[in-house]
Amino acid sequence: MSSSKGAYLGLGLLYAVVLALSVSALFTGYQHYDQVAEAARGVFGLIGLVAAIRASRQAGPAWRAVALSFLVLVVSPLFALAGRTMVDDVTHVAFVVALLLALQLFPLPATTRRERWKTALDASVVLVGGCMLLWYFSFGLYISQHGFSGSVIVPAAVNPIADLALLFSVARVLLRGTHGSTPRALRMLTAGALVLFAGDAVHGYLRSHELVDTNSPWQFICWLTADALLAAAAVEQCRGLNERRESRRRFVAARFMPFVAIAVANGLMLTAAVRSGSLWPWGGLALGGTVISVIVLIRQTLVQQESDERAVTDGLTGLANRVPFRATSNRALERDARTGKHSAVMVIDLNGFKGINDTLGHKSGDLVLVEFARVLRDCVPDWGLPCRLGGDEFSVVLPGLDFPEQAYDVAGRIASSLAPVVIDGKLIPLRASVGIAVSAPGELTHDVIVHRADLAMYRAKALGPETRWAVWQESFEQDSVAA
CATH class of the missing domain: 3.30.70.270 (Reverse transcriptase/Diguanylate cyclase domain)
Incomplete structure (x- = not known):
């Protein structure tokens, strides 16, 4: 228990220091910031690796896969500090894939075939929203600038595909719930994965606008936050081994993820229409589509509330069941x-x-x-x-x-x-x-x-x-x- 508290304290102090350094680097242009940030990521990975290995002894194979992702995170800064950017890109994809594998291995509670389809469809809505986000801010713009060819698309699509698969898995776990892990650890793990997706989106945006060198602290802030959350998740799971409480319920906030994805998609269409400078034809169509989506979402929310009430209420007496x-x-x-x-x-x-x-x-x-x-x-x-x-x-x-x-x-x-x-x-x-x-x-x-x-x-x-x-x-x- 004391070692877990020490790990928490170390993670918090390190994150606070590196975050302050990241913010200052945005304004001062500190030359050695990249090396410091990469070294901090390695330390986060080392703390997470030790904690995940300990947690995997009782929590199962999912946390062994998490430990593998931390091992990649420990190795990755070594290549970055050596100036091998291509290898660094490979290790980053390996880190995302290892985390994706970990999310696949978390045991999900038994449910009906219809419920599994509903969860898959809701997660697919989140996936499509993520696709539109990446296309608008990074991937689509990069393809538009460099041409639509295999030599451009394949290397440019590796990170987005891995990130989108990670986003789908995160949505699936959040919407369906899991067991065998402490609820707080799972929340931290999924939050870290979402922030990692955001960091890669920021990186794609900076890359497509050729601003990577001047604004790199922005992407490092996202990645460092993700690393800190993932390491904290492993520490929390390790801390909770002695008093393990299972989380078989879906997270309440997760049910709003498809709605957020739809709002993002419609917001992007409206933004694109406004930036085009013409409301005809796409501006009016995008506006109408947004209004229809809002109406459908409101109706779906009412239906969901009614369904939730029926699931927990006795139909005859109105008492709880x-x-x-x-x-x-x-x-x-x-x-x-x-x-x-x-x-x-x-x-x-x-x-x-x-x-x-x-x-x-x-x-x-x-x-x-x-x-x-x-x-x-x-x-x-x-x-x-x-x-x-x-x-x-x-x-x-x-x-x-x-x-x-x-x-x-x-x-x-x-x-x-x-x-x-x-x-x-x-x-x-x-x-x-x-x-x-x-x-x-x-x-x-x-x-x-x-x-x-x-x-x-x-x-x-x-x-x-x-x-x-x-x-x-x-x-x-x-x-x-x-x-």
Whole structure:
């Protein structure tokens, strides 16, 4: 842990010094800046190499590929300092390819074929936006200046193709999520890859405008930032080995990447139309295309929000379903373990619900479920989460408790609030069995606490048909084994 903190401190200090030197070189034209920057990149690579090798021992082959990219980064400055620019270009492409390989090796969570297609299409939108960006600022201009021939296109396209493949892989990982690596390390790794793409785009722009020699600190600022982020990602992954938390969710901000790519593409078309000095015909067409894209994006956002709500909400009662129940419980147990709080889970089953369905029909049964959901909303505090697990089974997550008695108070409030309801002109009693399980800080996992609450619910149900609640006890485990 102390070595990780030292590596973080070294990375931060080195980056601050080199960044200050880069900014000053923009205005002073410091002659030896290239050598200093290349040496700093080598140091970043060395720190990242050591950390990635350590992380790969437990985190799998993906981090071994990351270590390979750092090895290339360590070697690359040696050729640059020796003045071999062609070899330096080769090592840079090798660095990008190694990082691309690492992103391919990160394990992705299992999902449906449709979800995989959606992710691939969203990542393709990002890829096309990146293509347009590179074409407008660097690659297209360079081809226009030097002619459309194989001898020009092949060497000019190597870096853009590698960068675009890297951009597609980054978008794929961000949009789909991964596991086996700490979330913060993965965020740093993908951020570093994105900044690396930006640095290569800046380099292409400077090269096409023949400004590489005079403005090279701009590209080095991007590359050094990418190197620092990548090295920090390896250090973070190494630091998190002992308390490894998996990230199976997609990053929230990643869903906006296709929208950003579309905005970039339309912005480039409008910019090109304005620079041409004529709104006919391409200016008006580009403007119309942009307006249509905005309308489609707004509609798509509304559809996505509706889809997200359906994925986590019970359609009948409007309560949360099993997905947020498990996610909220897991987060609560992890957070309360760090903060010294208690967590509680209730499992609730309606008494006599099958008889209501059999005698009055499923429509009346659904109305009973809706009424009970209303009771839960009224009785569960704002910081709790009432859920419907399916059928007549409900649950409640109560995080951040100072005392277990706070959960008992909520259970008592639910029990006292149940009263007969009128359904289709008939008076129907609302009765339930409530089981409660409480976890001391860091004591239980989600599956264990739910299992205990389930046993307590069955004990409450065994006490009679009236509304009752029970708190898990050790003897319930023995009774369940005997039964």
